[in-house]
Amino acid sequence: MRRSLIVAGLVTAMVSLACRENQPPQRVEGPPTNAPADVSHGEAPIGTAAAPAPIDPAAPPRSTSRVHHLRVAIKHAKIPIAEGVTYDAWTFDGRVPGPVLRVTQGDTVDFTLVNEAPMPHSLDFHAAEIAPSRAYVNLMPHDSLHYRFVARVPGAFMYHCGTAPVALHIANGMYGAIIVDPRQGRPAAKEFVFVQSEFYTKTLRDSTRTIDWEKLLGLAPDYVVFNGREAEYAHHPIQVRVGEPLRLYVVNAGPNRFSAFHVVGAIFDRVYIDGSLAHPLEGVQTVTVPVGGGAIFEAHLVEAGTYPFVSHAFADATKGAVGMFRAQ
Ligand SMILES: [Cu+2]
Known part of the structure; x- marks a missing residue:
């Protein structure tokens, strides 16, 4: 019994060795050696500043209003994520990230969420203190939701879709930033x-990208x-x-x-x-x-x-x- 097991093992080893010898050698990809840009930490080619960036990085100005009527629409949209790369995204207001929202500590946010997408979504404000079971509920297509909260704590907060699986909804583009300024403001700065x-992408037949779970x-x-x-x-x-x-x-x-x-x-x-x-x-x-x-x-x-x-x-x-x- 033991001898036949040893023989079987030897045969298996020889067959696998023979198969391996018949395979072409695997190509091992090394790291790239040409730097994209001739500057320290130049991880990407540096363009000219003449053309404005697709998404303006400038923070929106502070508002003097104490009540902010904010309306966000959920839309599915194809958006560019790199040169020549289009992603089939789920978005807030048709853009990724969603719009930058800005309020001041103590202000009331009077918020309306509208779902113009063909599936349930939601929105979770990290700047709010509120019952998720009331405010962050799944919104059906063509439905809308309205609630208010007071932005009590200053900071730079995330908002995002909270519909499960949340990783999928965020990876597909459903997030943004809300700034809450301290009531006394911050010193002037740019x-x-x-x-x-x-x-995380894979390519569809029409060459747009979609999620790779x-x-x-x-x-x-x-x-x-x-x-x-x-x-x-x-x-x-x-x-x-x-x-x-x-x-x-x-x-x-x-x-x-x-x-x-x-x-x-x-x-x-x-x-x-x-x-x-x-x-x-x-x-x-x-x-x-x-x-x-x-x-x-x-x-x-x-x-x-x-x-x-x-x-x-x-x-x-x-x-x-x-x-x-x-x-x-
Ligand atoms: Cu969602």
């Missing part, structure tokens, strides 16, 4: 909003992006002035990858986790923005030049989580 997120569960995105497009602000560098105070509202929509937010060539003067005024970090290089979280970064650039900003988790920067400030 302000930008960056929403980090991931796309296996890639999502395996945490292997094709693209990691700021404001919905691969290396958008490397292709369209953001103009700033030397020495002027910058304020960056960074929200990480995920659905999976933590952001290690860093500006190359700068040290953050202050970082407000989520936006809390109580204990800002001072003199820090890189700060984690967790999935579903936000932070407010204040910095200045000391001399003229190009300053990349990245997720310092560098596989993600390679996949598109990179942009450039051009200081003049």
